């Protein structure tokens with residue numbers, strides 16, 4: 001069952017330690033939530049307090065664990081901060097049968113607040129930066145799904161139907177999801193994967209694990225600087241947050257109900273919801289749908305089509321196709337039909353045009369003797385034929 005998280009800023013100078021405990025011992029029952037005042041208590045005192053509050057029998061066995069399933073002991077208890085959430089379970093791996101909430105406290109880096117929205121995407125080279133901002137979120141989703149054994153699904157949903165709420169951009173993936181600790185880290189600016197602190201509460205998957213090598217840099221090892229997601233989210237809109245149905249207070253966010261209803265069908269996932277989308281972005285995303293979808297198909301060309309690319313002449317489409325599906329949906333107010341595009345079906349992105357218009361190609365691979373590194377690439381030949389260049393021009397420019 002999904003665990004949902006709400007975020008709030010840390011209030012400094014608070015001395016009291018209030019711990020939220022969910023009693024999850026009864027399977028398929030309701031998880032009773034209680035807040036226990038724990039300042040000044042040691043672990044033994046806390047356990048006594050728990051026994052009393054939750055009426056635990058003296059011979060009953062149980063464990064108290066963090067939401068990351070770290071079983072609490074004397075030291076771990078001391079590290080708990082005010083507002084922490086714990087589970088009372090029959091045993092460490094007991095399944096959660098109901099949704100619980102968890103509060104995450106963090107002090108955002110001032111760069112996150114001040115610089116995030118101002119980012120100019122270098123790669124955009126004077127074009128609209130928005131597709132590159134979306135690409136940051138796709139990069140994160142590719143990293144998160146790198147270890148998937150089955151299909152990797154990434155969806156970008158543009159929710160521009162005013163009857164369902166204010167404009168929002170949702171990026172969904174079926175990857176590993178994020179633990180509460182990772183959500184906390186998400187808000188930290190420039191927490192690069194190499195310096196990411198592996199807290200005592202961090203479970204194994206939170207440390208950096210390099211994905212297996214795949215030829216021509218398709219291994220999704222693309223999260224580096226601890227910057228991208230924040231920059232992108234605040235470039236697109238003015239808020240980014242996970243939430244649940246209890247936090248949907250007004251009509252602005254009606255579409256979130258449907259998103260949450262989808263959760264129960266998923267094993268693990270991440271949904272990034274960006275609200276307060278800048279009006280000029282909404283206009284661009286609606287009006288130039290084809291332009292930015294093509295741009296994304298170009299950026300992720302080899303992720304989608306595999307190392308040979310979208311070579312329609314050789315009909316190698318199926319042989320090199322990958323298990324990465326990136327789908328874009330743009331929903332406007334009915335009677336306008338939703339526009340849905342799978343990036344794999346785009347056949348006029350620049351990379352497809354380069355591949356299919358080349359008169360010849362030269363593939364190379366160079367190995368470096370000392371460190372075993374490999375440089376691979378393709379050189380394409382676009383000759384000047386008769387009286388014109390055969391190098392393809394962008395048809396939408």
Ligand SMILES: Nc1ncnc2c1ncn2[C@@H]1O[C@H](COP(=O)(O)OP(=O)(O)OP(=O)(O)O)[C@@H](O)[C@H]1O
Pocket residue numbers: 136140141144173175176177178182185186191192193222223224225226227228229230231270
């Ligand atoms: N879709 C996602 N699923 C799971 N974890 C995610 C997802 N998006 C972000 N994260 C986590 O949040 C962290 C911060 O993301 P962010 O894009 O801000 O920085 P980064 O990816 O580490 O570095 P870069 O600056 O190269 O993007 C990621 O390293 C990852 O741990």
Ligand SMILES: [Mg+2]
Pocket residue numbers: 136139140222223224227228229
């Ligand atoms: Mg990133």
